[in-house]
Amino acid sequence: MSSNPRPMMASEQLADDLRNHNETAFKKVSPFSSCLLPLLRELGWNNYAKELIEALPHFSEQIDLIDVRNMLATLGYESTPVKTSVSDLKKELYPALFISDNNRVLLLQGLEDETVFFYDPESDSYETSTALDLQGTAYLFTDNHAHHGSNTPELTNDWFGSLLQRFNKMIIHLLGMTFIINLAALLVPLFIMVIYDKVIGAKSAETLPFLITGAAILLAADLGLRYLRAKLLGVTAGRLDYLIGVETFKRMLYLPPLYTERSTVAAQLSRLKQFDSVRDFFTGPSAAIALELPFVILFLIVIGILGGVIALIPLAMVIGFIMLGLFWMPMLNSKIMRAGKARTDKQRIIMQTVAGRKEIKSIGGETVWWERFRENSGESVLSNYQTFLSNNVMNNLAQGMMTFTGVAVLGVGTMQVMAGDMTIGALIAIMALVWRVLSPLQSAFLSFSKFQQTIKAIRQINQLMKLRNECSNGKSGLILEKLKGDIRIERVSFRYGPDRDPALLGVSFQIKPGEMVAISGNTGSGKSTLMKMIAGMYAPQAGSLQLDGMDLRQLNAMDLRRAIAYVPQQIHMFHGTIAQNIRLNNSLATDKQVRDAAAEAGVLDEIMALPEGLDTRIGDTTIDRMPPGFLRSLSMARAFVSPAKILLLDEPGASLDDESDKRFVEQLNKIKGSRSIIMVSHRPSHIRLADKAILMEQGAVIHAGSPDEVVSLLLENAA
Template identity: 35%
Template sequence: MEAGKFGGVALTGDAPSAMLAILEELNWPYSIDRFARCMPHFPVQFELIEIRGCLAQLGFVSQTRLLSLDEVSVQILPALVQVGESLSVLRLASTGLIVAIDPKTGAERAFKRNSRCQIVSFSAQAVDDKVSASRQPWLATTLRRFTPEILVLLGLTAVINTMVLIVSYSVMSIYDKVIPAAAYDTLAAIMFGVALASGFELSFRMLKARLIGRVTGRLEYLLSTAIFSKLISLPIQMITNTPVGDQIGRLRQFETVRDLFAGPFVAVGLEVPFVILFTIGLFIIAGPLGFVPLVLMICYGIVGAFLVGPLRRQNQIAAQKRRAHYQTALETVSNLRLIRSLGCEESWLKQLSAKAAESAKAKRRAGMTQRLLTTLSGAGVPVAGTATVVIGAYEVMAAEMTVGMLIGAMIIIWRVLAPIQQLFLMLSRYAEMAQMMAQIDGMMRLPSSTQVDKGLVKRSFSGQISFDRASFRYQGAPQGTLQGLSFTIRPGMFVAVKGHSGSGKSSLLRLILDLYQPQVGSVQIDGVNVRQIPSENLRAAIGYVPQNPMIFHGTIAQNLRLSAPAASDDKLRCICGEVGLLPAIDSLPRGMDTLLDHARQETLPGGFRQALAIAQALLRESSILLLDEPTKTLDYDLEDALLACLQRRRGTTTIVMVSHRPSHIRLADRVLCLDRGQVTSFDPPTGTGQVAA
């Protein structure tokens, strides 16, 4: 970070140095693993918003203030100040003044002390705050973080509406006083005032739009980060039992909550209090003209009572059909090679076309109702405007109001009618938004697989693994996958697991990892139930190579550091050389910095993926190593390199390897045989009949 790079990616600007300076000011206990895990995986930029996000992951809260240097107090330090593209760290100088420091050089920066600018302060979140926040609705708690910005937006809206009143009163004065008196000087003065008010209104509108944009971006980041953070912490059964298409569709629906600030919701919400005030003002200034917006609201309410309910149901049906179509399309793209090899393109296309037709039909029905709602709302405003003119004309002819009062009332009435129309158009969305917000709060209240008793924290493990009458069955499965397993693997033991397909070999490894939990019995490491071990410690103690390893978008070095963020470049090369992968990496154009995007991954041999996963597991230097058929795609050279790695770790690392190859089984200290989820033997490979205690 100090060199302006992270994970091989160049980070420009003051932000990297500023973040390190803030962590130093906060006396954060140094942990390169935690620091690396809070950083974006593949950052395209690193600015103030990324600093706030990373520090939030480390348990610090940030708050934005609009202050000058003279107004900054020591209590809000440490803090950052942003002016243009530059970031400065605020510190207390020996003179007793708060000064802006260049985070790269440590030199004081010239700064106008009386000019206000954006200042972001950081502090540690108290435990009581975390507990109270966890008991409250997550979305409401998140929105309360923006209370200062919301108050500023309300203030800006009040100023903008005050400018409208000034313009309305000025027009009324021109018609009632200036024109009859032919007062040209007064007219010039009024026009100057109107121009000044219009200029202020324009500047405040621009400031309001900028603030809404900043709040929207911050809210989008917090929402997406929190949802994905919660998603990856949920018990694995809750995720794997739902189709991928449905999960993606639901996540895309969650994004609609951003419309609270990004769409017209925030505009209407800010204008509603002033609509009420303007309506009261109409009654005071123009008498019966105040009934016009009230009648319009009543008419909109009647129309909404008949149309909003059906529209909501049609939107729900359309969303269901769209998810079904998306799921089929995703399945088609994922299995395109298989579909072509089986020659079933025509039948698959018919299925996809039927889903697309159902989705389009449901969308058309919802669209027709929405267009009817839009048409009626569009007709209501001009009718209300015409009614205002007609009623006002009668009042003028009856000498109950002046022409100036009528013109001024018309300016105000148009200001009132526009938010009412928008409010009516969004009636169909309010129920959807409320339901979506309730779903988000419900999701955030779900128990996480990582929410365990932190009292039993073990930083290191000897590697003993024990199963005590453990039984496990996948949800919806007719019978148990594992049934009454009881055995103990001593520290440093090399155990080979074999059995027929479907006997539960992979499930056994997943229970050790605590990816799944047994319904009966327990799995223990060093005598401690794995469910009582914090996930961070458990994962650090276990290296795992799955049957079908995945490669993530990023460089080779970044993929390797997913398991060991603190690993140096030399360490990466050493491990890759040990597993026999280094020659293949060095043959690539950029070596360790080669980007493994989708196109590159398609050209990689299966052995490269498998060897990369083995290197990831070995980088952890953990006391337990789990391998699920690690050699099925390896060539002879890579397989020999793997077996040599395992031999070097024999006695110091507990190794559990699923394999059927006799050459692998002969290397093991014990062979665990599974049949239909039960242990049939746990003997040395020579078959002496000895059973481990």
């Protein structure tokens, strides 16, 4: 047993409070956490404590204002900060979380006849005042929950566009700053022209100090504005990166399993990685280039005013850049796509090698695998070389076009100066302005592939956001908590795709409350698909699946899964402590309930023998050193900690030794009759524990009867 228990973090203390119906930690951790529960009551929040536990920050040593706002956002309450005083806050804006200028935290509950009702976390008291005149920031809350009678918002076709609308003010500020920056850049060549034509030409040195001072002020202002623009771009990029990352990850997490489970891990990681190009666009030089491009027209107009027909030369070069891009970019894009595919293939092989190196060595496949990696590496190097060569040619062409434009402008300008149609100062000013025109054009031309990657990523984000997730606004948790475990399956059919054979075909049977049913059959007979359907992972495409008379398709998928304890064939433990892993299916479980579940799974003594007991961290490489039977028992404990009346076991005997298997049989005998148990198994010893057994073949039930009958059929088929 652990002699030196790990100190509890703030989030764990709050979770324990909620499990034990206590508020001690909330009042002790921080003034912000102290205000959380009273604020939720004022907002009318009456949902499950389980949701609040799941909204708590993980591994947080302190609960600050940001944590509280994030928790409230997760629960459906967006907050908006407003600089104001308590006396100026209107009645309809209550309740509000108020932070005074001297960092006093108050929960403003309501306003009646100029009397403010508030909660003071420092004194842990509810008070009233008619003279509470504090200056500070009030955080006002908006309830984003759908209400009765309100329509569910339609999924937009341009999610990214609607997201950008939230940054309209920032974008306007950025364009305004860029305009002033370009105006300053425009005045510098004009200043040079005045120096050459008015100061040097007229030999009037008296005005020189004033001109230089003005230019210095202009340059200082230009540097300051560039710094502020970079800072504002960084803030915009950070907020966009956070919002896109969080929302896309949430959408992928809440998509129906059928959308994602057929994709490889490498493909899903690559898809998420592509979204980073949107962030890179705003954090890199591309965003500044995009802001500069509209003002190229301004410089062309000024060149036309100063030099007349000379403006046609950079204008022709602008058209030349566009034509070159239209000709060159399709060819470059094909090379970039080839290089990207080669990198993805190489990454996939590396990931497969890391995940399956034991299997590769066990079959002596090192040479074959190395040869496959060598071929992929060669393709990656070749495609990257061709992409690099194309980029280099394009860079040289763009640089050559810029140089040719400069020489052409200088030549034509020299002729105009010699003819007396233009001054030397005007020619020098035009040369400076020409570079101001061509530099952003060249940069945009060379960054064209990045622009395309960003546009492609935005399209993928919009496509992802158009998919409907499983979350519904209706709550069925209260209904599902009272499940008895009566399962009725009537002529259920299901296939994974329109071109795939049916995984289930007309399956029908019934499981009564407290009954134990064993399902057996050859690989590919539909057993695991049926289990996942009962667990709410898939919906029947034909027929019906009813729990206590309720059709599965009418229930909230997340609430359904929480009401069912499911032990999959492949055991996964996640980063965190053993207690946190056991609580995954029931975050409200107290420490005693966690220990009882571990004892019921027959693994409590092994857990407490570890140096840190239930606080032992797992989920990383440590699980590779743990016996499969121990991990299987942890998964069983995770199922037992749930109060669910339905227990699903998918091949529970996989990877168990004789001792672990005996312990598992004892566990089943103990819980038999208290829950409806559905077990997929091939072991006769497991099947004979059931009240009845079902034999499946090619997605259909071919026999339903006593366990002995099914075992006999299995043995006959094996013979």
